[in-house]
Amino acid sequence: MNYQELVSQIKKKKSFLCVGLDTDLAKIPAHLLETEDPVFEFNKQIIDSTKDFCVAYKPNIAFYEMLGTKGWESLQKTIDYIPKDIFTIADAKRGDIGNTSLYYANTFFDTYNFDSVTVAPYMGSDSVIPYLQHKEKWAILLALTSNKGADDFELQELKSGEYLFEKVLSTSKEWGSEKNMMYVVGATRPKMLAAIRKIVPNHFLLVPGLGAQGGSLSEVVKYGISKDIGLLVNSSRGIIYAGNGKDFATKAGEKAKAIQQEMEDLMDVNL
Amino acid sequence: MNYQELVSQIKKKKSFLCVGLDTDLAKIPAHLLETEDPVFEFNKQIIDSTKDFCVAYKPNIAFYEMLGTKGWESLQKTIDYIPKDIFTIADAKRGDIGNTSLYYANTFFDTYNFDSVTVAPYMGSDSVIPYLQHKEKWAILLALTSNKGADDFELQELKSGEYLFEKVLSTSKEWGSEKNMMYVVGATRPKMLAAIRKIVPNHFLLVPGLGAQGGSLSEVVKYGISKDIGLLVNSSRGIIYAGNGKDFATKAGEKAKAIQQEMEDLMDVNL
Numbered sequence: 001m002n003y004q005e006l007v008s009q010i011k012k013k014k015s016f017l018c019v020g021l022d023t024d025l026a027k028i029p030a031h032l033l034e035t036e037d038p039v040f041e042f043n044k045q046i047i048d049s050t051k052d053f054c055v056a057y058k059p060n061i062a063f064y065e066m067l068g069t070k071g072w073e074s075l076q077k078t079i080d081y082i083p084k085d086i087f088t089i090a091d092a093k094r095g096d097i098g099n100t101s102l103y104y105a106n107t108f109f110d111t112y113n114f115d116s117v118t119v120a121p122y123m124g125s126d127s128v129i130p131y132l133q134h135k136e137k138w139a140i141l142l143a144l145t146s147n148k149g150a151d152d153f154e155l156q157e158l159k160s161g162e163y164l165f166e167k168v169l170s171t172s173k174e175w176g177s178e179k180n181m182m183y184v185v186g187a188t189r190p191k192m193l194a195a196i197r198k199i200v201p202n203h204f205l206l207v208p209g210l211g212a213q214g215g216s217l218s219e220v221v222k223y224g225i226s227k228d229i230g231l232l233v234n235s236s237r238g239i240i241y242a243g244n245g246k247d248f249a250t251k252a253g254e255k256a257k258a259i260q261q262e263m264e265d266l267m268d269v270n271l
Numbered sequence: 272m273n274y275q276e277l278v279s280q281i282k283k284k285k286s287f288l289c290v291g292l293d294t295d296l297a298k299i300p301a302h303l304l305e306t307e308d309p310v311f312e313f314n315k316q317i318i319d320s321t322k323d324f325c326v327a328y329k330p331n332i333a334f335y336e337m338l339g340t341k342g343w344e345s346l347q348k349t350i351d352y353i354p355k356d357i358f359t360i361a362d363a364k365r366g367d368i369g370n371t372s373l374y375y376a377n378t379f380f381d382t383y384n385f386d387s388v389t390v391a392p393y394m395g396s397d398s399v400i401p402y403l404q405h406k407e408k409w410a411i412l413l414a415l416t417s418n419k420g421a422d423d424f425e426l427q428e429l430k431s432g433e434y435l436f437e438k439v440l441s442t443s444k445e446w447g448s449e450k451n452m453m454y455v456v457g458a459t460r461p462k463m464l465a466a467i468r469k470i471v472p473n474h475f476l477l478v479p480g481l482g483a484q485g486g487s488l489s490e491v492v493k494y495g496i497s498k499d500i501g502l503l504v505n506s507s508r509g510i511i512y513a514g515n516g517k518d519f520a521t522k523a524g525e526k527a528k529a530i531q532q533e534m535e536d537l538m539d540v541n542l
Contacts, residue, residue: 065375153395
């Protein structure tokens with residue numbers, strides 16, 4: 001999916017919601033465990049009930065990889081099931097060099113047909129550029145994450161006066177453009193979004209940390225919105241585990257709809 | 272495998288060689304492509320011919336993941352085939368937070384029974400600590416890598432005067448000990464090893480970049496050796512693709528033996 005198509009979907013659905021498919025056998029409703037592929041069965045029902053309210057799905061690859069071969073099969077079936085007008089994110093946080101990065105890119109872009117993959121920046125340019133050479137595919141680079149450990153390195157101040165995450169933004173934006181790169185910025189630090197927008201005014205930001213981690217949607221929009229909205233705000237547990245009974249998908253749909261409506265109101269006010 | 276067992280193996284074999292199993296269908300000898308599982312068949316013969324000369328094997332996970340389900344099966348068979356007195360490294364460079372890190376750790380430590388996994392430090396403490404909670408398992412943290420892109424962030428100078436990679440070492444060493452953490456330090460920057468040894472005198476260093484990337488073994492030992500040797504020096508392509516005919520495994524064994532003998536000489540001189 002390209003930039004313009006993504007912006008169109010957001011405007012059409014009046015939503016910039018990304019649903020995180022962090023599907024965990026220990027957390028899904030018990031009645032699904034008797035089905036042949038509980039992970040896919042859960043995802044399928046979640047997708048059916050939320051697809052009208054979101055513009056992206058983001059499976060966290062750890063949850064699938066952990067299950068071995070069976071997990072990768074569930075992932076493949078999930079990706080195949082997601083409607084083609086919805087953006088897909090492999091939340092894999094990969095980072096390696098040269099050929100190896102190219103192979104990770106091939107895995108997620110070709111084998112599994114994701115639109116995008118999250119990438120760790122630590123190893124620098126040659127660990128990221130291989131992801132930028134696939135047409136209409138995206139690298140989503142970690143910049144400022146929502147966890148406590150962000151203080152350890154991301155928020156270290158460089159001699160130049162920048163924080164490390166700002167250096168990651170200013171250096172890496174030269175490797176691609178807003179047409180093939182996005183950045184991860186946690187919702188738990190909304191005021192940092194203003195500083196980030198000075199460096200990358202037009203790039204999409206993938207914003208996790210809403211709900212369970214305590215981020216505020218109105219603050220994220222206030223400080224982070226771009227001329228083309230430029231936000232994908234993710235919620236995982238808050239939506240997919242909204243219910244735990246046979247009606248779990250209905251509950252998830254209601255929760256996704258409520259967030260979509262809040263987003264619609266915020267888009268009216270802020271654009 | 273624990274610290275003392277690893278040191279014993281190194282002293283017994285007079286080798287600190289790690290063989291990188293970056294097994295690529297585009298590079299292995301053509302006659303193997305007709306076998307049922309060419310990747311495993313290649314690895315099996317490489318292991319048979321090199322196991323007396325090395326103390327560790329390091330499959331780079333990208334090469335397996337790229338092949339989908341079949342690749343994970345080849346990986347599982349490879350791990351099962353490696354003799355139990357040889358240290359195993361999942362070169363996965365994972366990095367995520369909380370539960371997700373725990374799931375990645377479970378995948379590599381439990382599902383696949385690796386001794387260790389490489390981990391990216393960018394997201395900080397809560398992305399690394401979950402790997403340190405498995406008994407006799409190891410996190411191998413990226414510190415200073417051998418690629419050109421290391422200049423972009425790893426070698427940025429902080430306000431405190433440290434390079435970022437030095438900050439990674441000094442901060443992260445508090446999260447564990449030399450009994451459950453190692454660091455990746457590229458062979459292409461051997462003189463940096465002296466500075467690194469001031470921060471982590473006793474930790475094992477996993478050193479890639481020998482051979483194809485131009486690092487020198489004698490320089491690595493000169494600047495990097497610890498009281499218990501404390502080095503695992505990796506060679507991938509230089510060993511596994513030493514030959515390309517039906518005798519590829521013999522050629523690989525000869526190459527591994529030559530490196531082992533150079534290591535034996537260097538251990539005699541430097542210990």
